[in-house]
Amino acid sequence: MTSWSKDGWDFAPLPLAKLKGRTGLDVLQALLRGELPAPPICRALDFGLVEVEKGRAIFEGLPNREYANPFGAVHGGWTSADLDSCMACAVHTMLPADTFYTTLEFKLNLIRPVMPETGRVRAEGKIVHLGGRTATSEGRLTDAAGKLLAHGTETCLIFEASSSRV
Numbered sequence: 001m002t003s004w005s006k007d008g009w010d011f012a013p014l015p016l017a018k019l020k021g022r023t024g025l026d027v028l029q030a031l032l033r034g035e036l037p038a039p040p041i042c043r044a045l046d047f048g049l050v051e052v053e054k055g056r057a058i059f060e061g062l063p064n065r066e067y068a069n070p071f072g073a074v075h076g077g078w079t080s081a082d083l084d085s086c087m088a089c090a091v092h093t094m095l096p097a098d099t100f101y102t103t104l105e106f107k108l109n110l111i112r113p114v115m116p117e118t119g120r121v122r123a124e125g126k127i128v129h130l131g132g133r134t135a136t137s138e139g140r141l142t143d144a145a146g147k148l149l150a151h152g153t154e155t156c157l158i159f160e161a162s163s164s165r166v
Helices: 024-032 040-045 076-092
Strands: 047-053 056-061 099-110 121-130 134-142 148-160
Touching: 024 047, 024 076, 040 047, 040 076, 047 076, 056 076, 076 099, 076 121, 076 134, 076 148, 121 148
Parallel strands: none
Antiparallel strands: 047 056, 056 121, 099 148, 121 134, 134 148
């Protein structure tokens, strides 16, 4: 397990040439090893990948006042981005080389408010189904004590690099 640190990673869009011939799991493992830069959204929203294995991806993040809505709670968009990332990466772990995905839809249930005082949270995504054109996954966001904050499901479209403008 890699310990995620906002200042410990290089952040940049993934160089597509370095992805050629790599499985989704290999790409994510390379990111954890620091061989590939973390996506810029991780720096912007203060979360990052900390564990990955076939069919599973875990992100940790630090909700803070920068993401608060007018009532002081962390905006649901932050929670959505964190859960979308872990659920989509769970799908990515299952993909063969030169195959990509994009989120088609996701649904979240926000169970408890996430506050800046909540501290570090953990978003765990797991694959539910992998088909030829679509995949589904589920995710859970918990606080440090393991209390459920939000959960959701996601559907991703799967496509080969040659069939896209990636």
